[in-house]
Amino acid sequence: GMPVTLHAIGTSIGRTIVGYEWNVTMSPAGGMGTPNPWTPDPPDQETEDFLPYLVGVYAIEVTVHDSEGDSETCTTAVTAVG
Numbered sequence: 288g289m290p291v292t293l294h295a296i297g298t299s300i301g302r303t304i305v306g307y308e309w310n311v312t313m314s315p316a317g318g319m320g321t322p323n324p325w326t327p328d329p330p331d332q333e334t335e336d337f338l339p340y341l342v343g344v345y346a347i348e349v350t351v352h353d354s355e356g357d358s359e360t361c362t363t364a365v366t367a368v369g
């Protein structure tokens with residue numbers, strides 16, 4: 288029931304970072320589609336709080352977009368314990 292602060296630092300030489308896109312790509316059974324897991328919502332900021340509702344491992348990815356239309360994605364894991 289405790290939120291986890293996730294922070295992404297996007298860099299692009301000679302370009303400007305124009306956006307972030309956070310997604311849950313894996314969760315414990317029944318955890319996908321849990322309402323309101325992100326603060327702020329929608330999850331499009333450099334720093335987001337993620338609130339897991341079920342005990343288990345969540346795979347979280349963030350995609351960073353730059354001013355030339357390129358993007359890169361990074362994945363991390365959040366483990367919620369009871």
